[in-house]
Amino acid sequence: MTKIDKVLFTGKTHTTVAQAPTPADHGSLNLALSSPSHAGHEQQLTTVAPHPTAEELFAGGWSACYITAIGLIAAQKRVALPADLSVDVEVDLGQTGAAWLLEARFEIRIPGLAQDVAEKLAHAAHEICPYSKLAHGKIDVSVNVITS
Template sequence: MADKILYTTSAVNTGARAGESHTPDRSYEVNIDVPKEMGGKGEGTDPEQLFALGYSACFHSALDHFKKEDKVKNKSQVTLTVHLVEDPTDGGFKLKTEIEVGIENMSEDEVLSLAERAHEFCPYSKATKGNIESTVTVVPYEEGK
């Protein structure tokens, strides 16, 4: 049975890590630049930041799904950190992620349970499973973070 496609999108990049990326309808455009830490000017967004933005939003949606299922109305936050690291197997690079989840007024065990369920459910987590080393941890909820 074929997958039922619910949504399709694409992006266009020119100039690689020192260029520009946009959606075909130009509703989103961003300058791309190499971070200063890697010898670039750091005058734009880098692919790892874009990945972190998308993954954190997707993960938080998965978390909200289970909060709703469990009738949890507490505010929550997801901080997703992406590390670009050397890959000793081929001399290139690979990604590692850290997912930090905070939910106000909940115990660490309760938050971890929801976060682990979200990690199994999130499409980004499914896509990266077995390919990207990823950790999920509970952090205190911080208003306005």
């Protein structure tokens, strides 16, 4: 799999589990937005509200889907998840030569769980998450599981 030589932009998300929504309420999305800037292309939006980039939207959708997949796998295996479970996803847009590529990094925090159990949940979630299936074999994805 080709790796990025030059990162041009990184979209970052932090996803936590909220109270379970009712059947009529699918929960809410709260995005903290900022405009991207890279050397020589700083942007200031004084009259326009900042909007998410494609990388931020992709990371946000992926992290929401993935944290749900962790919950499904944990329920199947009868593993109680901590209330402070969280997933940070960073999606890089970059280039290698003339090719444009994406890469992703996952940091999954499952405090209080045994490391081996947490890692099994994290990897099993990638097996059922539709975003992870879409990316599998197409973009480089690294996973870091933290239990402390």
